[in-house]
Amino acid sequence: MDTTKSFWLPEKASTFADAVDFGFNLYYWISVFFFVLIVFLMAWFVVRYIRRRPDQLASAQITHNTLLETTWTAIPLLIVMGLFVLGMKGYWNMRVAPSNAMQIDVTGRKWAWSFDYPKEGISNDTLVVPVHQPIRLRMTSVDVIHSFFIPAFRTKADVIPGRYHSLWFEATKTGVFQVFCTQYCGTNHSYMWTAVKVVTAEEYAAWLEAASDPSKGKTPEEFGEILYSKKGCVACHSVDGSVGIGPTWKGIWGTEVPLEGGGEAIVNEAYAKQSMMEPASQVVKGFQPIMPPFQGVLSDKEVDALTAYIRSLK
Amino acid sequence: MTAHAENINYLKTTRGLKSWLTTVDHKRIGLMYLASILVFFITGGLYAMLFRLELWSPEKNFLTPDQYNNFFTLHGVIMVFLVVVPGIPGALGNFVLPLQIGAKDLAFPKLNLTSLYLYWIGAALAIISLFAGHADSGWTFYAPYSLSKNPAVLWMLTAAFILGFSSILTGLNFIVTIHKMRAPGMTWFRMPLFIWALYATAIMQVFATPVLGITLILLLVENFFHIGIFDPALGGDPILMQHFFWFYSHPAVYIIVVPGFGIASELISAFSKREIFGYKFIAYSSVAITIIGFLVWGHHMFVAGQSEVADTIFSFLTFFTAIPSAIKVFNWTTTLYKGSISLQTPMLYGLQILFNFTIGGLTGIILAILSVDIHLHDTYFVVSHFHYVAMGTTMIAFIGGVHYWWPKMTGKMFNEFWGRLASILVFIGFNTTFFVQLIMGSQGSPRRYYHYLKEFQIYHQISTTGILILATGLFMALINLLLSLRGPSNAPQNPWGARTLEWEVAETPPVLFNFKETPVVTHGPYEFATEKS
Numbered sequence: 001m002d003t004t005k006s007f008w009l010p011e012k013a014s015t016f017a018d019a020v021d022f023g024f025n026l027y028y029w030i031s032v033f034f035f036v037l038i039v040f041l042m043a044w045f046v047v048r049y050i051r052r053r054p055d056q057l058a059s060a061q062i063t064h065n066t067l068l069e070t071t072w073t074a075i076p077l078l079i080v081m082g083l084f085v086l087g088m089k090g091y092w093n094m095r096v097a098p099s100n101a102m103q104i105d106v107t108g109r110k111w112a113w114s115f116d117y118p119k120e121g122i123s124n125d126t127l128v129v130p131v132h133q134p135i136r137l138r139m140t141s142v143d144v145i146h147s148f149f150i151p152a153f154r155t156k157a158d159v160i161p162g163r164y165h166s167l168w169f170e171a172t173k174t175g176v177f178q179v180f181c182t183q184y185c186g187t188n189h190s191y192m193w194t195a196v197k198v199v200t201a202e203e204y205a206a207w208l209e210a211a212s213d214p215s216k217g218k219t220p221e222e223f224g225e226i227l228y229s230k231k232g233c234v235a236c237h238s239v240d241g242s243v244g245i246g247p248t249w250k251g252i253w254g255t256e257v258p259l260e261g262g263g264e265a266i267v268n269e270a271y272a273k274q275s276m277m278e279p280a281s282q283v284v285k286g287f288q289p290i291m292p293p294f295q296g297v298l299s300d301k302e303v304d305a306l307t308a309y310i311r312s313l314k
Numbered sequence: 315m316t317a318h319a320e321n322i323n324y325l326k327t328t329r330g331l332k333s334w335l336t337t338v339d340h341k342r343i344g345l346m347y348l349a350s351i352l353v354f355f356i357t358g359g360l361y362a363m364l365f366r367l368e369l370w371s372p373e374k375n376f377l378t379p380d381q382y383n384n385f386f387t388l389h390g391v392i393m394v395f396l397v398v399v400p401g402i403p404g405a406l407g408n409f410v411l412p413l414q415i416g417a418k419d420l421a422f423p424k425l426n427l428t429s430l431y432l433y434w435i436g437a438a439l440a441i442i443s444l445f446a447g448h449a450d451s452g453w454t455f456y457a458p459y460s461l462s463k464n465p466a467v468l469w470m471l472t473a474a475f476i477l478g479f480s481s482i483l484t485g486l487n488f489i490v491t492i493h494k495m496r497a498p499g500m501t502w503f504r505m506p507l508f509i510w511a512l513y514a515t516a517i518m519q520v521f522a523t524p525v526l527g528i529t530l531i532l533l534l535v536e537n538f539f540h541i542g543i544f545d546p547a548l549g550g551d552p553i554l555m556q557h558f559f560w561f562y563s564h565p566a567v568y569i570i571v572v573p574g575f576g577i578a579s580e581l582i583s584a585f586s587k588r589e590i591f592g593y594k595f596i597a598y599s600s601v602a603i604t605i606i607g608f609l610v611w612g613h614h615m616f617v618a619g620q621s622e623v624a625d626t627i628f629s630f631l632t633f634f635t636a637i638p639s640a641i642k643v644f645n646w647t648t649t650l651y652k653g654s655i656s657l658q659t660p661m662l663y664g665l666q667i668l669f670n671f672t673i674g675g676l677t678g679i680i681l682a683i684l685s686v687d688i689h690l691h692d693t694y695f696v697v698s699h700f701h702y703v704a705m706g707t708t709m710i711a712f713i714g715g716v717h718y719w720w721p722k723m724t725g726k727m728f729n730e731f732w733g734r735l736a737s738i739l740v741f742i743g744f745n746t747t748f749f750v751q752l753i754m755g756s757q758g759s760p761r762r763y764y765h766y767l768k769e770f771q772i773y774h775q776i777s778t779t780g781i782l783i784l785a786t787g788l789f790m791a792l793i794n795l796l797l798s799l800r801g802p803s804n805a806p807q808n809p810w811g812a813r814t815l816e817w818e819v820a821e822t823p824p825v826l827f828n829f830k831e832t833p834v835v836t837h838g839p840y841e842f843a844t845e846k847s
Contacts, residue, residue, distance in 0.1 A: 008756045016685070023686045024756070031676040038647055038672045042665065045650035046657070049586070057845040060652040061589040068648075069592050069641070076640045080633035083683050088626050090685025095622050144459040145552060147617060147692060151758025154689040158618045160553070161458060162546025165619045178767070182692035182760040184452050185459065187379050190763035 224309025416497025511576025
């Protein structure tokens with residue numbers, strides 16, 4: 001059980017969390033005060049001044065009180081101006097990444113995330129970062145707007161097609177933390193999850209070493225199976241024969257499939273590659289042309305591995 | 315029509331379906347709005363019940379993800395564009411406004427009927443959308459998601475476009491009527507606060523709704539002609555679409571809630587037999603909300619990628635909406651002081667507005683605190699805040715208002731016992747449904763999620779239980795009102811002892827032209843007498 005989790009807020013794991021939670025809690029107690037005040041007065045007046053005879057009139061008609069009304073205009077004004085400054089300071093801190101931040105590229109697509117480490121040439125489906133190191137995420141989307149949200153880090157930002165949007169954080173403890181997509185993006189929006197894995201500097205170095213060649217020591221089929229979940233194919237294509245958003249891969253190899261707009265295609269190396277690079281060009285009949293293109297996303301080696309994997313699914 | 319037709323009950327002047335469909339009487343038009351809005355309120359509510367039941371557990375129960383996405387979209391579009399935006403102005407505003415200012419009708423009776431027909435055309439297009447596929451864009455129609463040429467979404471966009479015109483024309487009609495048609499002696503500061511609220515709302519309807527119309531047209535154009543306005547693949551700007559959308563839809567939140575404030579003022583004053591405390595502050599606060607409401611749309615986009623400077627300015631301006639809201643809450647509470655408080659059904663709704671809006675308002679302020687909003691944005695916290703305002707304040711005011719003016723509309727008194735019981739169930743059900751969503755949201759549960767983390771299940775189950783209680787209360791209230799129609803015409807002219815014209819001067823139900831002779835106003839709307847001591 002994580003002790004930083006409270007009734008209202010999830011566990012804390014970034015340098016922003018204390019400031020955000022302070023703002024939340026401060027405001028929470030201010031609202032509890034005003035809520036209790038209003039409800040107490042309302043209940044008290046209702047009980048005290050309840051009509052006892054049908055023809056009973058009010059005991060006084062008080063039309064206004066300038067001093068009172070000015071007071072309850074001024075006090076909330078002062079409170080909210082204080083809250084404005086508090087929120088602004090915290091927010092600017094969240095928006096300006098320190099100069100020593102390490103950059104990782106994030107790509108959102110329906111309905112998966114991928115993380116690219118530009119210096120090391122690594123692409124991964126979970127975000128692995130070292131603890132106590134500022135990280136700057138440079139984010140974009142290949143289809144619709146998504147939003148990248150890490151509750152434990154108290155930060156989020158929309159991920160927008162056609163432009164870069166950034167987000168930074170510094171994790172304060174190791175562990176695995178939930179990432180959600182929070183901008184509605186279609187059928188499997190609520191499955192567009194991943195995790196941030198925060199590790200020590202040594203573990204991070206070891207991970208980089210292993211991740212820079214994920215195919216090492218694996219057959220193409222094994223590597224393809226890893227890519228199947230890592231690249232998000234799993235969101236739409238099943239491998240057990242069940243119908244998903246896209247055709248199942250089980251037993252599809254070598255068959256002749258009918259195409260949208262007429263014609264057929266034989267599922268072979270050429271068709272598989274074409275369907276990954278330009279999915280809309282030859283859509284299997286009965287399915288929507290919604291698969292994002294993987295041109296420039298998958299290397300030749302990865303295409304070969306995925307093809308080998310599909311071929312292995314008898 | 316007899317020579318004295320204008321002096322008989324408006325329900326009896328003419329008969330038959332045709333006489334209703336061609337009427338220009340604001341009271342009959344109001345009733346037709348009321349019936350239509352109730353139909354869509356039930357429809358939108360049933361969609362909410364279905365997806366809340368699906369959310370009983372994180373796995374699939376009986377809806378697919380696509381059906382779930384479709385249902386929350388339909389719930390949102392129907393409730394916003396067909397229920398809460400037109401609700402109070404269309405049904406209650408239409409019926410009450412001329413009666414409260416001592417006018418024979420609205421300034422443009424035929425235009426008023428046109429508004430109703432536009433509402434029906436918009437509603438028909440929305441119904442076509444239901445059969446044209448799965449509208450799944452959310453009520454916000456964000457690009458580029460809404461640019462996939464989904465026929466159901468296109469029908470919905472067209473429906474919302476048409477409904478916008480209905481709203482604009484109603485607003486225009488109200489503004490002219492309030493300026494030009496007040497009875498002798500009905501000065502601006504003798505107007506009931508409901509009229510001030512409708513006036514502020516009408517200004518927003520006229521100035522903000524055209525921008526919605528433009529946005530929806532641009533979305534349609536982009537869908538069909540691929541010009542590159544909002545679609546980033548064509549060099550368009552999806553953030554621009556959000557700016558356009560919220561330029562309308564933020565004021566729309568005030569179009570939704572300000573009329574509810576007006577009803578709250580009427581109910582709390584009438585059932586306390588108390589002059590409203592700080593009349594001018596409340597009247598001006600409606601106007602202030604109108605003005606500030608136009609300048610805060612960017613707070614919907616704090617995580618959307620607008621500049622940090624814009625975020626900061628929008629945050630600063632947003633805090634000012636808290637002030638008029640706080641004034642209203644304090645003034646309503648103080649109005650109860652030394653009153654003669656009667657807990658009849660409409661007042662139970664009045665007190666609920668005060669309770670719910672205190673939560674709705676307080677949970678709004680926290681969303682203006684930039685750093686905290688980044689965490690809460692697009693979570694259930696926002697869903698709950700919005701429902702405390704749109705349902706907990708506006709729809710509760712609508713239901714309270716329907717009970718309050720029901721005797722005037724129909725000449726019948728409803729059963730007080732069932733009315734009160736229903737309102738208590740509504741209170742318990744509503745708060746059970748939505749309070750836990752605040753906790754779930756601040757814990758990080760995103761909105762519009764079909765599938766969720768197991769740790770959020772308990773909150774979802776409480777919420778789903780709440781909606782069942784809420785639905786029970788709402789149906790009980792509806793059946794109670796409908797059953798009264800079969801009873802005797804027993805409503806006295808002024809059953810609540812209120813001081814406004816529609817109760818003091820107009821008959822129950824009113825005659826065709828509202829008043830047998832033009833009323834002369836000699837006192838304010840809330841001038842109640844005091845107990846002799």
